[in-house]
Amino acid sequence: MSKILIIEDDLSIGEMMSIYLYEEGYQVMRAETGRQGEMLFRDFEPDVIVLDIMLPDVDGIQLCTDFRNSSTIPILMVSAKNEVSDRVKGLQTGADDYLCKPFSMRELSARIQALLRRSHAFPPPAQSTATTEQIVHLDLEKRCLFVHSKIIETTFSEFEIMKLFWQNQGRVYSREELLNRVRGFDSYVTERAIDVHIANLRKKIEADPKEPKYIKTVWGVGYKFLLT
Incomplete structure (x- = not known):
């Protein structure tokens, strides 16, 4: 209950x-x-x-x-x-x-x-495809983000952004493209809010959000996600 x-x-x-x-x-x-x-x-x-x-x-x-x-x-x-x-x-x-x-x-x-x-805190899959070096892992079926095998709470919009990054690693997305991704779920989101979502995601997955390893800023364009 x-x-x-x-x-x-x-x-x-x-x-x-x-x-x-x-x-x-x-x-x-x-x-x-x-x-x-x-x-x-x-x-x-x-x-x-x-x-x-x-x-x-x-x-x-x-x-x-x-x-x-x-x-x-x-x-x-x-x-x-x-x-x-x-x-x-x-x-x-x-x-x-x-x-x-x-x-x-x-x-x-x-x-x-x-x-x-x-x-709901799903445990990490027993047969996870993540390697020991893969600190960040996304379970799309259960809509869960894991960091160091621990579930990390995300908002709906944050997960949608991570899902897009996860499925298209290395691709650069503009703020407008990310905005279009989440606008259907959050009608009040703006391009400025995308920066807020990115900042919050960095706080959740990066060891040092000021020097991000995974979510990279591509100056003048937008953002991209890389596991390595």
Whole structure:
């Protein structure tokens, strides 16, 4: 049974989410403040966090950052703020998805299911084609990125970029080409966001992101991926 931590100060919305998800078969705990959420995060060990941005005691954005700095648990951010800039800020802070209020409970459940599917920690294949020198490995069937045989959490757009790189190693892709790859999944992405995705991927797979070994910048053109 997957465990869901809801951090929501609105009593009616929090109760509604808790009851619906409980009836869907999840184990649910709810916090009404950020501080309560931090304690439950440590003690409850959830599989997904549903986090409201507007909390009475702490900034939800900062709380998201704190969670992300210590864990790869999927975070679904919910908020009445529906401007594009708010959504982008939430995702760049470390949230894996963003849901604008008001929303249906069915959509909430579907978003959580998607996050659980993407974050499920599959073990590396027993008969992996990766050699001992191949530090980075992509399992396309299970949508998993491995570094040193450990699964690395990625957003949907980050995985799509890595998938394109993996299947076409050595080919140089412009920002526009990468943008076209992910635009169908993230309608708010821009060429600047591609640079952010690349920077985040480098942090996840490179020993030294400032001197990347795998994801290379081709100045004036774009990026390419090389295992050697």
